[in-house]
Amino acid sequence: MAKPFASSADLGEKRQSLETLAEGVYALTAEGDPNVGAVEGEDFLVCFEALATPVAARAWLARLREHTDKPIRYLVLSHYHAVRVLGASAFGADVIVTHEKTRELIAERGQQDWASEYARMPRLFKEPGSIPGLTWPTATFSDRFTIDLGGDRGDLVLQYCGRGHTEGDLVAWLPRQRILFAGDLVESQAALYTGDAFHRDWASSTLDRVASFGAGTLVGGRGAVARGAREVEAALGQTRDFLAVMLREVSAAGTLKEAYERTHRALEPRYGSWPIFEHCLPFNVSRLWDELHGVERPRVWTAERDREVWDELQP
Numbered sequence: 001m002a003k004p005f006a007s008s009a010d011l012g013e014k015r016q017s018l019e020t021l022a023e024g025v026y027a028l029t030a031e032g033d034p035n036v037g038a039v040e041g042e043d044f045l046v047c048f049e050a051l052a053t054p055v056a057a058r059a060w061l062a063r064l065r066e067h068t069d070k071p072i073r074y075l076v077l078s079h080y081h082a083v084r085v086l087g088a089s090a091f092g093a094d095v096i097v098t099h100e101k102t103r104e105l106i107a108e109r110g111q112q113d114w115a116s117e118y119a120r121m122p123r124l125f126k127e128p129g130s131i132p133g134l135t136w137p138t139a140t141f142s143d144r145f146t147i148d149l150g151g152d153r154g155d156l157v158l159q160y161c162g163r164g165h166t167e168g169d170l171v172a173w174l175p176r177q178r179i180l181f182a183g184d185l186v187e188s189q190a191a192l193y194t195g196d197a198f199h200r201d202w203a204s205s206t207l208d209r210v211a212s213f214g215a216g217t218l219v220g221g222r223g224a225v226a227r228g229a230r231e232v233e234a235a236l237g238q239t240r241d242f243l244a245v246m247l248r249e250v251s252a253a254g255t256l257k258e259a260y261e262r263t264h265r266a267l268e269p270r271y272g273s274w275p276i277f278e279h280c281l282p283f284n285v286s287r288l289w290d291e292l293h294g295v296e297r298p299r300v301w302t303a304e305r306d307r308e309v310w311d312e313l314q315p
């Protein structure tokens, strides 16, 4: 029997958990659905990621409002993917911050990505009619952007670590609390999506830079919060291993179909039961095949191309 397309048949609600990681530092995880976070400044809030729709974001904000009523000054978006950014209007933030490449990617392919992600993961798009349009950053940076949290709260540092999950991922780092919000550059017990990735950079220099923070707590793009050096190391190690296996198997394959089959066989024992594994793999292998055959930048995913690749690669 053919597998249902991407995550289109995944309709069961996930349980959301709001965790306080340190005083005024919050993460909302959801059993493998996209994670979000927030950091309190002295008299304002910084929110990290926006979910897929304003209605989905409002449910998160209602939980956050049980802890703090400070106004939202900054909304930080780790990268351009629709399920991270299209809920932005719910935050009413003064400033929306992304990496400069993310702004370019929204202009270049934001509309197509919206249609693609909606078809792949319809459950995440709660009341899709509430999305007013594409989300545009109002502040961008190339290497580092520092937010002074005020009082004696220290800084929140937004850092570009190189090309990885996309061309423009940022991480958010709290040096005082040693907490890292890593976006989709690191996953903790959730499969990686690499359909827009630069695998070789990500698996080497980019992950090295992410690891070099020496985080004591890490919130990945999906999956549980990694607490303590051992769990952080495990999340980084899983991300590295997933990419290394993909690179090894796709490099050794003679055709795209063979690349998919080899990669599936090699990853499945360890990662097959993790969220979105089957959903991601055809898109991942397609992009890595391109990357290893000289296609410098990821081709734009459209709802039509998604179906073609899925039908070609899924058994």
Ligand SMILES: [Zn+2]
Pocket (backbone or CB within 6 Å): 079, 081, 165, 184, 193
């Ligand atoms: Zn993403």
